[in-house]
Amino acid sequence: MSMDTPVSILLVDDDALIRAGLRAILASDPGISIIGEAENGVRAIELAERLAPSVILMDIRMPQLDGLGAMEAILGQAPEAKVLILTTFGEEDYIDRAMSGGACGFLLKSSGPEELLGAVHAVAEGAAALSPRIARRVIDKVRGIDTASLARARSLVQALTVREREVLALVGASLTNAEIAARLVLTEATVKGHMTAILLKLGARNRVDAALIAYRAGLVHP
Numbered sequence: 001m002s003m004d005t006p007v008s009i010l011l012v013d014d015d016a017l018i019r020a021g022l023r024a025i026l027a028s029d030p031g032i033s034i035i036g037e038a039e040n041g042v043r044a045i046e047l048a049e050r051l052a053p054s055v056i057l058m059d060i061r062m063p064q065l066d067g068l069g070a071m072e073a074i075l076g077q078a079p080e081a082k083v084l085i086l087t088t089f090g091e092e093d094y095i096d097r098a099m100s101g102g103a104c105g106f107l108l109k110s111s112g113p114e115e116l117l118g119a120v121h122a123v124a125e126g127a128a129a130l131s132p133r134i135a136r137r138v139i140d141k142v143r144g145i146d147t148a149s150l151a152r153a154r155s156l157v158q159a160l161t162v163r164e165r166e167v168l169a170l171v172g173a174s175l176t177n178a179e180i181a182a183r184l185v186l187t188e189a190t191v192k193g194h195m196t197a198i199l200l201k202l203g204a205r206n207r208v209d210a211a212l213i214a215y216r217a218g219l220v221h222p
Contacts, residue, residue, distance in 0.1 A: 006030070006031055006032055006033035007031060007032045007033065007054045007120060007124040008033050008034075008051070008054045008055075009026060009032060009033065009034045009035065009053055009055055009056075009057055009120065010034075010035065010037070010038065010044065010047055010048055010055075010056045011026070011034055011038070011057050012037070012038045012039075012040075012041070012043075012056060012058045012059055012062075012070070013039070013057075013059040013062070014039045014040055014061075014062040016039075018059070019037055019039075022057065022086075023037075025113045025116055025117065026116075026117070026120070028113070028117075029117050029120075031121065032117070036051050039062070040062045040064040040065060041062055041064060041065030041066055041067060041069055041073075042065050042070070044058065044065075044067075044070045044074070045065075045070055045074055045077075048074045048077075048081060049077060049078070052078070052081075054124045055082050055083075055104075055124050056071075056074065056082065056083045056084065057084050057086055057120070058070065058071055058084065058085050059087060060085060060094055061087070067087070068094070068097050068098060071083045071085070071098070071102065071103060072101050075101070075102045079102075082104045082123050082124065083102070083104060084103070084104060084105040084107065084119060084120065084123045084129060085103045085106045085107070086108075086109055086116075087106075087108065087109060088108065088109045088110070095134060099208055099212065102205055102206055102208075103208065104123045104128060104206060105122070105123050105128060105129030105130060105208070106129075106130055107119050107129065107130075107131045108131050108134065111131050115131060119131075122174065122176060125176040125177065125178065126176060126177050126195075127174055127175060127176040127177075127179075128206075128207045128208045128211050129174065130208075149216065150216050150217075153216035153217040154216075154217045154218070156202050156203070156213060156217070157202075159201050160197075160198060160201055163184075164194050164197060164198050164201070165219065166184060167180055167184070167191060167194045167198060168198055168202075168210060168213075168214050169219040170183060170184075171195070171207055171210050171211050172211040172214030172219055172220035173220055174211070177191045177192060177195070195207075195210075198210060
């Protein structure tokens, strides 16, 4: 995405007051443009297909169809879509389903404005975004995973080249392609090429999947 092109947002939440608050925060950033709003998952699916936003900011608990169901339907139609889950509920079952369902990020509504804006830009640029509290839950869960799963992650990572492992570690640290390129003194095109190879070798659906494997393999430490 061009630096001059605003990040287009589809805002999805059944609470009009919440939408108004989010709208005010997002509107404070000239690099963000809200192109649509939906009050339920069914409407979100319709607008996502018609508007093709850069990022879909999605609530979880909504009438007719919840945010996770809507996300799964949207990604089924457009696997390249980027969904950032935003909710007041931090239960692990929501986190697990959001991550395994293909979400690019997960933020709590109690997150500050700067954290929200940063997450929107990160997801738009291809990075994963987890609020610190969500990341802490994920890390704690990774520590509790059985040894066979940890061994599998380490085995997958061993199939990567040294450079690919370096890139994966930075993905796990939530860096964007541009930031990884700067850190490793590479072009963004080269980083994108490495990411394509990494996702293929790991069998990862997206950068969040890859980041979790990086945590399990011990490439990233809290």
